Amino acid sequence: xxxxxxxxxxWIDRNESAKAMLARVLTxxxxxxxxxxxxxxxxxxxxxxxxxxxxxxxxxILIQAAVSCVLPKEWNGVYYGGxxxxxxxxxxxxxxxxDQEHMDFDLWNNDTKKNPTYDEELYxxxxxxxxxxxxxxxxxxxxTLKTLHYRIQKEQELHGISVHILMIDGIGAFHWIDxxxxxxxxxxxxxxxxxxxTVSETVVQEIRxxxxxxxxxxxxxxxxxxxxxYSMTETKRNLGKLDASNSRSIxxxxxxxxxxxxxxxxxxxxxxxxxxxxxSDDPLIRTNDSDRSLYFSEWLLPPQxxxxxxxxxxxxxxxxx
Amino acid sequence: MAPLKxxxxxxxxxxxxxxxxxxxxxxxxxxxxxxxxxxxxxTQVLSIIDGQHQPWLNGMELLEDAQLNxxxxxxxxxxxDLLLQGGLRMGQLxxxxxxxxxxxxxxxxxxxxxxxxxxxxGVVYLDTGxxxxxxxVIDFIRQNPDPAIDQAKHRILQKVMNRILCHSxxxxxxxxxxxxxxxxxxxxxxxxxxxxxxxxxxxxISSLVTPILGGGGSQGHALMTSAGFLLKKxxxxxxxVVLVTNHTVGGEGGISKPALGESWKSIPHVRLRLSHDxxxxxxxxSVLKHxxxxxxxxxxxxxxx
Numbered sequence: 001x002x003x004x005x006x007x008x009x010x011w012i013d014r015n016e017s018a019k020a021m022l023a024r025v026l027t028x029x030x031x032x033x034x035x036x037x038x039x040x041x042x043x044x045x046x047x048x049x050x051x052x053x054x055x056x057x058x059x060x061i062l063i064q065a066a067v068s069c070v071l072p073k074e075w076n077g078v079y080y081g082g083x084x085x086x087x088x089x090x091x092x093x094x095x096x097x098x099d100q101e102h103m104d105f106d107l108w109n110n111d112t113k114k115n116p117t118y119d120e121e122l123y124x125x126x127x128x129x130x131x132x133x134x135x136x137x138x139x140x141x142x143x144t145l146k147t148l149h150y151r152i153q154k155e156q157e158l159h160g161i162s163v164h165i166l167m168i169d170g171i172g173a174f175h176w177i178d179x180x181x182x183x184x185x186x187x188x189x190x191x192x193x194x195x196x197x198t199v200s201e202t203v204v205q206e207i208r209x210x211x212x213x214x215x216x217x218x219x220x221x222x223x224x225x226x227x228x229x230y231s232m233t234e235t236k237r238n239l240g241k242l243d244a245s246n247s248r249s250i251x252x253x254x255x256x257x258x259x260x261x262x263x264x265x266x267x268x269x270x271x272x273x274x275x276x277x278x279x280s281d282d283p284l285i286r287t288n289d290s291d292r293s294l295y296f297s298e299w300l301l302p303p304q305x306x307x308x309x310x311x312x313x314x315x316x317x318x319x320x321x
Numbered sequence: 322m323a324p325l326k327x328x329x330x331x332x333x334x335x336x337x338x339x340x341x342x343x344x345x346x347x348x349x350x351x352x353x354x355x356x357x358x359x360x361x362x363x364t365q366v367l368s369i370i371d372g373q374h375q376p377w378l379n380g381m382e383l384l385e386d387a388q389l390n391x392x393x394x395x396x397x398x399x400x401x402d403l404l405l406q407g408g409l410r411m412g413q414l415x416x417x418x419x420x421x422x423x424x425x426x427x428x429x430x431x432x433x434x435x436x437x438x439x440x441x442x443g444v445v446y447l448d449t450g451x452x453x454x455x456x457x458v459i460d461f462i463r464q465n466p467d468p469a470i471d472q473a474k475h476r477i478l479q480k481v482m483n484r485i486l487c488h489s490x491x492x493x494x495x496x497x498x499x500x501x502x503x504x505x506x507x508x509x510x511x512x513x514x515x516x517x518x519x520x521x522x523x524x525x526i527s528s529l530v531t532p533i534l535g536g537g538g539s540q541g542h543a544l545m546t547s548a549g550f551l552l553k554k555x556x557x558x559x560x561x562v563v564l565v566t567n568h569t570v571g572g573e574g575g576i577s578k579p580a581l582g583e584s585w586k587s588i589p590h591v592r593l594r595l596s597h598d599x600x601x602x603x604x605x606x607s608v609l610k611h612x613x614x615x616x617x618x619x620x621x622x623x624x625x626x
Binding site for chain 1: 582617
């Protein structure tokens, strides 16, 4: 109290100008603009959910984000916590290819003088920044989250840079197993019985605690498990004719969600951004050498009125105008 | 995970003082503890929790593992091998979807004979509908005669067939038993260096899962997803190729779609759709889902009698 009274003038003097503050915040916490999520800038502390049926390029988008994060231009590290990894190993083969393309491009933009060719040292440095774990059930996932803080501390000391993204591939992977689990606690009755609700609450709590200590961007993918049935009847009712399109794709009607939300409300309120991705009904695009599937991405939260289209190539995800 | 007091026998540092401290403060607060013993206790608990999950890997280690261990196994069928850029990959769960008599079991038997003969690895075949035919496997083996082995034909044939283990399973719980037993065997096999099991086939998984799905409860789906995860875990940890077959059901507008529903869709790594032209021996295979290929790519192949 004495300090404030003694120098009230200091108290009302500004600490820094708005320009200086913006400059500081934008360098310390950069915005992330990744295709196809570039419509809404993402910052640390955001929790993004990518929803889509299976085979709708969700994991491709994650890998794209991972690559742009580990490359030195960003100077950040990535954590990838997989819930029973769906595509990890095969994607490693294509990560190598993606890295080559991206690295060629980014080395070009780098200040330091380097050969714009494949640099082994840079490649291994980037690959080491990418941390990965696979979980086969909810307990393993929870155990990982609980020990993540110490792991991050160790890695930060090792690499000297901070973690920027936490990725969870398949947040709903254990939904059915948790829903059906009826655990009988032996002995002590004051412990929580594991159920879908408590697991989700604990997951959200742990991630919140982590975000306090290590500000990160959280990206989670979620596969729809009731999607098709719901949307197909919707289109039938609206259009009055049978939709004979490819059953992989789901498109949203203007008012309702095209899929049924199955995550508990504690997770739904935790999510700050939501994107729907899926395979588009349009025919395959012919690029130079092979056919490519066209995908669409639509922002559900914050809701946008347009739908982006993108394709997935060897070098990554590219927007289609 | 056991409550702390049961861990005291194993880890004596977690005595009642430590437990009282934890009860009042919460375990996740290393900064608050001042005494050395409490710090040690916390480290001990953390290492116990760390042992509960899989080890962390970084990108380089993943890449090394993929390059060293996760090779590609040829199926013996050129069309499929070409489509899959070499064949079935170890560590992945591949699903063959098709209507009845679209060639799923034939492809499984062909892959069995190829792996047992050319790659000289063990095969475990879980048969749910008595469709495993040893005679057909022998026909496939005999199709590409190797002049060097013609002399000792019978003995070689016996050796090859000895590498194939066929189990009849008629419900999902038996399958779980067999898979758990296989897991135990594989762990001990790693030290022996015997004929390594490389291919695990479940023909067909849909006939095991379909009777328990539905009815509004979630037990059926839970069993299905845990079976899928167990197969993927076996594939990854023991570097196996896991091949399962699935049938089709009617979908919207009369178009058939794979059975087992939406939740199963995201479990296999690779999904292939087989179909068969009536009366001919030409089969069509197309990619429904693949981690590094656009879906829709197709190929044709023939299986000779």
